[in-house]
Amino acid sequence: MTDKEVLLTPQGLKKIEDDLEILKTVRRKEVAERIKQAIAFGDISENSEYDEAKNEQAQLEERIAKLESMLRKAKIIDEDEISIDSVGIGATIRVKDLAFDEEVEYTIVGSAEADPYEMRISNESPVGRALLGKKVGETVEVQIPDGVTKYQILEIKR
Incomplete structure (x- = not known):
């Protein structure tokens, strides 16, 4: 380790x-x-x-x-220091999956506590990495095993 x-x-x-x-x-x-x-x-x-x-x-x-x-x-991660201006570790974000036209809510966490079943994704995952630093309204393209998908960031919260 x-x-x-x-x-x-x-x-x-x-x-x-x-x-x-x-x-x-x-x-x-x-x-x-x-x-x-x-x-x-x-x-x-x-x-x-x-x-x-x-x-x-x-x-x-x-x-x-x-x-x-x-x-x-x-x-x-101090919850009081989590910015809601842009996506960072500890933030919960609501995104629109443009491929499926559905909204999904993720919490970005460190890899040690990632749990996709609880919608807690790692900052090191393809989706987490693509979303980091982005702001509300931005659209990101993410390379996934099935190809490329797009997410639009709708909300960032603590």
């Missing part, structure tokens, strides 16, 4: 902190119990339950280390 700072909204920070707490307090105990049960089966050299539990433990510890690293490198 690089030393690149991780941009987070206050909500994104809380989600990572909550996830980390669950992994450390709940999931670690569950995996330790699975390992304990697998050892009780006897010879661990040919014990698939033990191997699976140890693999799960390794993945869990890797995830914990990744989240802790993200928190150390976190730069929190």
